[in-house]
Amino acid sequence: MKYMCLLYGDESTATPPDSPEFMEVMKAYQAFGEEAGAAGVIVAGEALEDSHTATKVQVRNGETITTDGPYAETKEQVGGFYVLECDTLDEALKWAAKIPAAQDGIVEVRPCPNFG
Amino acid sequence: MTTQPSAEGHDRASTHPGSGGVDTDGDSNAEPGSSIDIDVANRISTVVRQEWPTLVATLLADFGDLTIAEDAAQEAAEIALTRWANDQIPERPGAWITTVARRRALDKLRREKIGRHKLELAARLEDRLQPHGPDGAETAELADHRGRPGTNPERGSEKSGAKMRDEQLKLVFGCCHPALSQEAQVALTLRSIGGLTTTEIATAFVVPEATMAQRLVRAKRKISAAAIPFVIPDDAELLGRVAIVHQVLYLIFNEGYGASTGDDMVRVELSTEAIRLTRLLAKLMVDDAETLGLLALMLLTDARRPARVGPDGDLILLADQDRNLWLQPQIDEGVAILHQALRLERPGGHQIEAAIAALHNEAATADDTDWPQIAALYGRLHQLRPTPVVALNQAVALAMADGPDVGLARLDPLAEPLANYRYFHAARADLARRAERIDEARAAYSRALELTSGSPERRFLKRRLAELPQADQTNEAN
Numbered sequence: 001m002k003y004m005c006l007l008y009g010d011e012s013t014a015t016p017p018d019s020p021e022f023m024e025v026m027k028a029y030q031a032f033g034e035e036a037g038a039a040g041v042i043v044a045g046e047a048l049e050d051s052h053t054a055t056k057v058q059v060r061n062g063e064t065i066t067t068d069g070p071y072a073e074t075k076e077q078v079g080g081f082y083v084l085e086c087d088t089l090d091e092a093l094k095w096a097a098k099i100p101a102a103q104d105g106i107v108e109v110r111p112c113p114n115f116g
Numbered sequence: 117m118t119t120q121p122s123a124e125g126h127d128r129a130s131t132h133p134g135s136g137g138v139d140t141d142g143d144s145n146a147e148p149g150s151s152i153d154i155d156v157a158n159r160i161s162t163v164v165r166q167e168w169p170t171l172v173a174t175l176l177a178d179f180g181d182l183t184i185a186e187d188a189a190q191e192a193a194e195i196a197l198t199r200w201a202n203d204q205i206p207e208r209p210g211a212w213i214t215t216v217a218r219r220r221a222l223d224k225l226r227r228e229k230i231g232r233h234k235l236e237l238a239a240r241l242e243d244r245l246q247p248h249g250p251d252g253a254e255t256a257e258l259a260d261h262r263g264r265p266g267t268n269p270e271r272g273s274e275k276s277g278a279k280m281r282d283e284q285l286k287l288v289f290g291c292c293h294p295a296l297s298q299e300a301q302v303a304l305t306l307r308s309i310g311g312l313t314t315t316e317i318a319t320a321f322v323v324p325e326a327t328m329a330q331r332l333v334r335a336k337r338k339i340s341a342a343a344i345p346f347v348i349p350d351d352a353e354l355l356g357r358v359a360i361v362h363q364v365l366y367l368i369f370n371e372g373y374g375a376s377t378g379d380d381m382v383r384v385e386l387s388t389e390a391i392r393l394t395r396l397l398a399k400l401m402v403d404d405a406e407t408l409g410l411l412a413l414m415l416l417t418d419a420r421r422p423a424r425v426g427p428d429g430d431l432i433l434l435a436d437q438d439r440n441l442w443l444q445p446q447i448d449e450g451v452a453i454l455h456q457a458l459r460l461e462r463p464g465g466h467q468i469e470a471a472i473a474a475l476h477n478e479a480a481t482a483d484d485t486d487w488p489q490i491a492a493l494y495g496r497l498h499q500l501r502p503t504p505v506v507a508l509n510q511a512v513a514l515a516m517a518d519g520p521d522v523g524l525a526r527l528d529p530l531a532e533p534l535a536n537y538r539y540f541h542a543a544r545a546d547l548a549r550r551a552e553r554i555d556e557a558r559a560a561y562s563r564a565l566e567l568t569s570g571s572p573e574r575r576f577l578k579r580r581l582a583e584l585p586q587a588d589q590t591n592e593a594n
Contacts, residue, residue, distance in 0.1 A: 001343055003342075087343070087345075088343045088344070088345035088347075089293075089295055089342045089343050089344045089345065090344075090345050090347070093295070109342075110342075111341050111342040111343065113341065
């Protein structure tokens with residue numbers, strides 16, 4: 001079954017893209033991608049731009065309301081995600097623990113229901 | 117989706133001792149069960165409860181779904197109650213009840229719209245039940261199972277002891293899975309392994325029945341939605357996972373022993389239940405030193421229960437207890453189990469705690485207590501578990517060995533981390549009282565009272581507070 005892994009982290013302490021630390025982070029994600037990819041676990045995965053680039057959309061009475069910013073202004077924001085294909089939660093949690101975000105942030109693992 | 121709130125509807129308070137009766141529906145006196153002799157009902161309940169973990173584990177292995185397993189087990193338990201009461205308890209009650217439960221689960225699966233893989237599963241199980249006729253003449257099976265020690269008509273229960281043990285362990289580790297909240301772990305453990313009804317668990321934890329039912333339903337829904345596996349963890353994880361199971365069992369024990377909320381001491385049944393479950397775990401995990409240590413700790417602590425509360429319901433401190441009331445055979449058993457654990461030479465926190473409990477239990481009078489040894493054991497425990505609560509206990513033991521001022525000095529650094537821990541303030545109050553620092557004692561008793569909701573403990577603290585001299589003789593500020 002599929003599990004969505006939401007990668008939460010503190011944006012204020014995130015490494016800037018031009019720093020050498022950023023390259024280290026990239027390498028760590030690349031290593032995870034290679035290992036999980038070789039195991040055939042990764043269904044999808046993307047990094048996200050900072051939460052201040054987010055836009056909320058609501059439709060009320062047929063009218064679309066657009067607002068700037070993320071759903072909730074919290075210290076920790078979603079900075080990326082993976083969708084993993086695993087047999088059990090234990091397996092998903094093992095992979096989630098290997099996602100670099102788990103080292104300094106939090107990875108939330110949510111099962112995706114199968115409506116089929 | 118197999119998990120539905122309505123599933124809990126089967127979970128009636130009908131088949132267990134302490135549930136207060138044999139009504140299978142709570143309000144229906146026309147139930148055949150209502151005429152059953154109470155003693156017979158209790159005997160049957162005891163048998164059912166003994167068989168419960170094996171039953172649920174077997175059904176879980178067969179059907180792969182905890183809700184299906186539990187609902188079927190509950191239905192079978194209700195059938196057993198009426199059938200066995202009218203007749204007799206069969207020679208092999210476990211096989212009897214497993215057969216009935218399997219058939220119920222299959223019937224239900226067939227009635228409901230089920231996926232193809234489940235139909236295949238049903239067909240496979242059907243084969244297993246085949247020898248008794250395709251129509252499942254239940255009564256014939258029931259007759260077969262009775263009074264024939266040599267025969268084993270239940271092929272599914274031919275599993276070897278080791279296999280059965282593994283399946284029960286899988287159930288234990290699944291119920292105590294770290295992805296579940298501790299509340300859920302506790303509730304599931306009592307329900308799925310202990311065989312307590314939702315009503316009983318709700319009563320014991322002083323929450324509305326609907327709340328407890330909801331908690332169980334949500335836990336089971338998470339298990340099925342997130343595919344939490346019922347497996348024995350691999351070696352790398354085993355130690356940590358066993359520790360979680362121990363935490364759950366010890367929490368159940370303390371909930372009964374401490375009974376910090378509510379007046380009724382009925383909740384002490386939780387301690388008995390925790391001991392029963394820990395015995396089971398000790399049987400499933402042969403030679404696990406810490407499981408034995410935990411069992412010894414519970415037995416040694418629980419052995420003092422008759423002396424712990426006075427006839428007026430007041431709490432009696434260890435030092436003031438009538439030691440003749442302690443349950444000596446239980447102390448002997450606890451000490452024997454502790455020695456068995458220590459011989460395995462894998463030291464651990466529960467074994468140290470049990471050793472401390474044993475030192476208390478072996479002292480003929482409170483004055484004979486070997487406090488220096490107890491303080492040393494707390495020191496060792498603190499190395500393993502460097503928590504403020506362990507430090508608090510060590511401080512109290514040192515105070516007993518070397519005087520209250522020594523203990524009080526040790527308490528100062530704990531004031532902040534334990535600011536809302538009632539036993540910290542109660543301990544500080546007691547040491548301050550003995551050091552004749554009356555104002556300090558009064559403040560600490562008052563704070564402890566604010567944090568305590570259980571009546572016996574509250575009465576005790578109030579009495580101690582009232583007994584303090586009116587004015588402080590010393591010049592202690594605060």
